[in-house]
Amino acid sequence: MIFSSLLIQSLSSQPVTVNARIDSTVMWIGNQTQLTFEISQGKGQHVKTPVFSDTIPGGLELVEKVKSDTVQSQDGQLLINQRYIVTAFEDSLLYIPPFPFVYDNDTVWSKSLSVKIVQPYVIDTASNTLADIKDVFNPKFDWKGFLLKVLFGILMLVLAFLIYVLIRRIIQRKPVFEIKKTEPELPAHIVALAALDKIKQEKPWQHNRDKEYHTELTDVIRVYIEKVFGVTAMEMTSDEILEHLRFMYSDKKETYYKLRQILSLADLVKFAKWKATPDEHELSLSNAYNFVNETKLPDETPNESQDNPQNSDN
Numbered sequence: 001m002i003f004s005s006l007l008i009q010s011l012s013s014q015p016v017t018v019n020a021r022i023d024s025t026v027m028w029i030g031n032q033t034q035l036t037f038e039i040s041q042g043k044g045q046h047v048k049t050p051v052f053s054d055t056i057p058g059g060l061e062l063v064e065k066v067k068s069d070t071v072q073s074q075d076g077q078l079l080i081n082q083r084y085i086v087t088a089f090e091d092s093l094l095y096i097p098p099f100p101f102v103y104d105n106d107t108v109w110s111k112s113l114s115v116k117i118v119q120p121y122v123i124d125t126a127s128n129t130l131a132d133i134k135d136v137f138n139p140k141f142d143w144k145g146f147l148l149k150v151l152f153g154i155l156m157l158v159l160a161f162l163i164y165v166l167i168r169r170i171i172q173r174k175p176v177f178e179i180k181k182t183e184p185e186l187p188a189h190i191v192a193l194a195a196l197d198k199i200k201q202e203k204p205w206q207h208n209r210d211k212e213y214h215t216e217l218t219d220v221i222r223v224y225i226e227k228v229f230g231v232t233a234m235e236m237t238s239d240e241i242l243e244h245l246r247f248m249y250s251d252k253k254e255t256y257y258k259l260r261q262i263l264s265l266a267d268l269v270k271f272a273k274w275k276a277t278p279d280e281h282e283l284s285l286s287n288a289y290n291f292v293n294e295t296k297l298p299d300e301t302p303n304e305s306q307d308n309p310q311n312s313d314n
Contacts, residue, residue: 016041016103022086022096029119032063032087037110039080039101043072049082050103058096060086060115079284091119114218189296195220196288205281213281214266222286228295232248238263248295255294258287 009152017040025032035056041047055061065084073079088094097111168174204213222233222241231244241263248256262284268274 014108016045016047016101016108017046018101018108019109020096020113022113022115024115024119026116029085029086029089029091029117032085033115034066035060035084035086035096037082037099037101039082040073040077041080041103043076043078045103047080050099050101052084054086056086058113059090059092059094059117060088060096063087087132088115091117093117107186118299128190130239168309187297188224189292191227192220192224192292196285197294200285205276205278210269210276210281214269214284217284217288218263221259221291224292229299240265252294258291262287263289 004274019038019040021037021038022033024031024164027033035115037049038279039047039049042280059281066085068082070081071079094115094117096115098112099111100107100109101146152212165176168176196217204210204216219234223238225241225245226235229245231241233241233244236244242256242260245256245259248259265274265276265280265284269276
């Protein structure tokens with residue numbers, strides 16, 4: 001028991017040795033090499049090693065610290081290797097000084113090292129332009145990656161389409177594609193006569209809505225004139241409309257007079273607060289029917305019930 005204690009005490013009190021080495025004594029500027037401190041110590045000894053931050057005194061720059069490894073020798077000593085990856089960017093001979101390793105109130109120093117940093121490229125100091133160390137490398141076009149991206153895009157489109165079909169057919173129970181049928185536009189006189197029929201059924205003048213009645217009536221006629229004669233009647237005054245349609249005076253004088261009666265009475269009611277009689281209201285409506293029927297385009301198919309104003313009055 002006493003012998004074992006003495007043996008442990010003897011091993012722990014053995015001197016610590018430190019060996020420093022660098023893998024490359026000559027290194028190109030910017031390259032990397034390994035700086036190693038090999039520490040031999042007793043099993044129970046604690047050695048305080050130097051701590052480096054970004055640089056190692058002497059001109060080396062610390063790239064990274066490699067994980068230390070520990071090996072036990074046959075005589076019970078521990079061999080600890082501390083490794084550092086270092087580099088340098090100065091074309092010169094660097095001197096790495098000794099570093100202290102403290103243990104049991106004692107200090108052992110590593111040996112000094114030197115490394116030659118060499119600039120392998122000739123620098124033209126007379127030139128003021130900067131040049132790359134190497135030519136620009138143009139990589140080959142990655143056809144495989146490009147085709148994979150295209151294929152992925154196609155698959156995503158197909159997936160989106162399948163989801164759309166699923167929603168339309170199963171969830172919404174609708175056809176995948178809806179074909180909207182555009183109905184042909186009705187002839188201008190058909191539209192106008194239908195609007196006049198509506199006004200006739202409502203008979204606004206019988207409910208003290210004289211102004212509203214003549215406004216609706218003239219609007220129907222103005223829209224009809226725009227479609228048939230190409231005149232912007234909705235933006236014109238009554239006199240301007242009559243002036244643009246004055247060509248009717250030669251061959252359709254009666255039709256022209258009917259239009260003038262509709263517009264004139266409407267202006268009196270709307271702007272002069274004229275109190276028209278029921279017969280005047282009926283006359284404007286009848287003249288509106290006649291004006292449409294007498295000026296409709298010849299290639300339009302007439303509607304017998306609408307073409308005859310007398311039938312509409314019955």
